[in-house]
Amino acid sequence: MDDEEAPRSFNGGLDKFIHSPGATPSASPVKSLKRKIGIKEEDEDAEDEKKVLSAPVSPRKTRSSKSLTQSTLVAMSRPSRQSTRSAPPRTPRNASSGTPVKAEDDASTASESSRGPVSRLRDSIPENLVLLLIGVNPGIMTGQTGYAYAHPSNLYWRLLHSSGITTFRHPPSDTYRMPELYCIGNTNIVVRPTRDASQLSKEEMNAGVPVLEEKIARFRPEAVCLVGKGIWEAVWRVKHGRNIKKEEFKYGWQDEEENMGRVRPVVGGNSRDAWPGARVFVATTTSGLAASMSLAEKEAIWAELGSWVKERREARGFVLPTMSQALGTLDN
Template sequence: MEAEKHSEGSDEQEERRVRSENNTAFKTKLERFRHHDRHEEPERAEVKKSSSRTVLKRSAAKRSRGASPSSSQSYGKRRRQSRYAPPSKYAHLPLLLDILEPGLITVFVGTNPGIRTATAGHAYAHPSNLFWKLLHSSGCTDIRLLPANDVDLPKWYAMGNTNIVERPSKDAAELSKSEMAAGTPVLEEKFRKYRPESVCIVGKGIWEAIWRWRYKREIRKDEFKWGWQDDKERMGKDDDWNGAAVYVTSSTSGLSASLKPTEKEAIWKPFGEWVKKRRRDRFGTEVTT
């Protein structure tokens, strides 16, 4: 009996030993698997991240390629220049009234009313237009006026306003050269009637149009000059009147970028000083009211 018990105990011990070895072997394999899994998982994650970045880059590139034409087209639209537009296009807009009285010190001559000006009913009404700013900085006015004050110019400062073309348009490019030139005799007649001391041409293009009418050709580069023009260029001459002296200034339009602001100031300043002096001479003050 003792031998049998001893044999059974030995068998149980052997079975436990084998089971322990098997468990150890399994754990070893499991650990190897786990280690292998941890080693491989970051690689897969890295591939996914890399793949995601690639997709994002490709998507961004597609968006960039897709946006490029529209951006270019948008820029092109902003830069697109106007073409001639017939009077019928803006026939629904009111005409801007001249501000004229006899014997003014000066009358400003613009190109034509813009849409904003025609709608407002006051000269140089677009916020980007520098007319009222330059009028003040040059000394033509002692304060910066609003467009609504255009009607007060004769009473306050002995100044007036008119245009070479009366019909409104978006900009000067919508006018033809011929109709601008044809505005010259209309101006001459106004000046003969009201007889201002001077006329201030607000923009090189206006003077070029007047020149085309008078001389039937374009003005040459060496013939153009800013400021006071030769005495023979006086406007509105009559049998008993020598006409108004002509001063050419830069355009005040926000679309006009050929001159720097400081250059425009330099062109306007001498005229403003002259206007102030004439008011002092005539009224004893720089303001007539």
């Protein structure tokens, strides 16, 4: 019976589907063909991977993928609160050498920057002047050049001339020639330069008052001119321990009891060391930013001071400069 042929169904068409227990699965026609031409299994896998990677992506999927990528990048660029808190503080480094800066050096740098720019303006206060003019503080241009009231909009040099305190209208570069030419000097209540006086604190102004008192007591000018209402308000606060009242303020000469730099006699000391102090004249500000008073009003106040200065110079026998001297050329 072993040699007997099994009956065929459908003319033998189903025979190829009959399972043989010991038969080895035949390779697919495609794989057989690839073996014949020498393509390895690994190459086949690589080729399949290329097909997947090169498969076209629909426009809708591309847009959503792009949108997701952008939002992801934005989210990644924002530091989380947790990472910000846990990040260690960066050590300050020297800009030139790159070496770490100590804490005290960093604090010193911050302190210097808070004080603002350094002024090149110097006091011009020889002893025994007829008049010492006291400004608020140097402006930016004055601090940079070292010349008093250097900004072109400032009326200082114009008012000195129109009042008769100077016989010519001098440029700011003549700042340090004023004592020699006219027996007048210059200083400020605050050294720090600013764009305008409003940037100064009351504490800064108050701190400058005892410094002024010391300068005046040391060099002993006959009178001082406070160039601006704010200076007198600071002097009053320090002297009287309160703000000056509106009805107490006045431009021009102040009462003798308000003299500055007074040196009182010391018990058992030399009475000749005592000094009644310098008379105080309060003038208008010369700043070009101040528009509360007209030029004519300012000139009227300064003219009163100018008349007194001319009288005191004549009484001393002070000789005013010639034009050539005023222009910087000495007569032979």
